Amino acid sequence: EIVMTQSPATLSVSPGERATLSCRASQSIGSNLAWYQQKPGQAPRLLIYAASARATYIPARFSGSGSGTEFTLTISSLQSEDFAVYYCQQYNNWPLTFGQGTKVEIK
Amino acid sequence: EVQLVESGGDLVQPGRSLRLSCAASGFTFDDYAMHWVRQAPGEGLEWVSGINWDSGNIVYADSVKGRFTISRDNAKNSLYLQMNSLRVEDTALYYCAKKMATTGGYYFDYWGQGTLVTVSS
Numbered sequence: 692e693i694v695m696t697q698s699p700a701t702l703s704v705s706p707g708e709r710a711t712l713s714c715r716a717s718q719s720i721g722s723n724l725a726w727y728q729q730k731p732g733q734a735p736r737l738l739i740y741a742a743s744a745r746a747t748y749i750p751a752r753f754s755g756s757g758s759g760t761e762f763t764l765t766i767s768s769l770q771s772e773d774f775a776v777y778y779c780q781q782y783n784n785w786p787l788t789f790g791q792g793t794k795v796e797i798k
Numbered sequence: 799e800v801q802l803v804e805s806g807g808d809l810v811q812p813g814r815s816l817r818l819s820c821a822a823s824g825f826t827f828d829d830y831a832m833h834w835v836r837q838a839p840g841e842g843l844e845w846v847s848g849i850n851w852d853s854g855n856i857v858y859a860d861s862v863k864g865r866f867t868i869s870r871d872n873a874k875n876s877l878y879l880q881m882n883s884l885r886v887e888d889t890a891l892y893y894c895a896k897k898m899a900t901t902g903g904y905y906f907d908y909w910g911q912g913t914l915v916t917v918s919s
Contacts (some may be wrong), residue, residue, distance in 0.1 A: 692860075709868060723903055725903075725905035725906075727843075729843075733909065733911075734893055734905075734909035734911055734912065735843065735893075735909055736837075736909075737898065737905060737907045740898065740903065741870040741903065746898075746907060747907070751837045756918075778842060778843055780843070780905060782903045782904040782905055783856050785811045786845055786857070786858075786860065787833075787845040787848075787858045787904055788845065789842055789844065789845065790842070791842045792843075
């Protein structure tokens with residue numbers, strides 16, 4: 692099983708600042724990585740797939756990068772609605788696995 | 799508008815069974831693979847099981863293999879999860895999720911709101 696490790700666990704950021712979230716895979720997964728956003732009481736929302744492709748209706752301030760084992764989600768200028776938990780997910784191998792999440796909170 | 803509506807969650811005792819359902823609408827159901835993902839209270843996401851469009855390919859997480867059975871009825875636009883021999887650690891909010899594309903990678907563009915399964919004596 693591929694283990695996905697996200698860091699940091701919590702990121703404190705002021706509105707308007709940049710946020711950089713990391714996700715590491717225990718073995719190479721190519722570009723087979725997705726990112727999701729989850730707000731309290733809501734289902735996850737797909738942000739990024741194929742490591743860097745934005746899903747439909749996702750604002751351009753969200754961007755993904757990386758390949759192999761190291762991946763990054765960048766939110767260029769945090770808006771109030773962006774404070775949430777973010778998960779990465781690999782789909783290179785079965786079973787599909789998620790990272791433990793990074794909570795982005797208001798500083 | 800794509801909608802996924804789960805049902806069937808309940809409070810059950812360890813060792814008992816439960817069947818979850820997911821009613822889909824707003825897309826051509828039998829074109830897409832469908833999956834179940836769960837989230838224990840206060841925890842992260844855990845993939846549970848998936849089924850391709852014609853039920854010809856089914857996969858499970860090791861944690862549920864042999865106890866859970868995924869199925870679908872394309873005529874009814876519905877996805878199911880039969881859960882047997884339930885354990886306390888199966889307590890979670892169960893989401894059904896739609897694979898984004900008919901081909902390619904297994905990531906999910908639509909999720910239901912979840913149905914809560916609580917396993918406790």
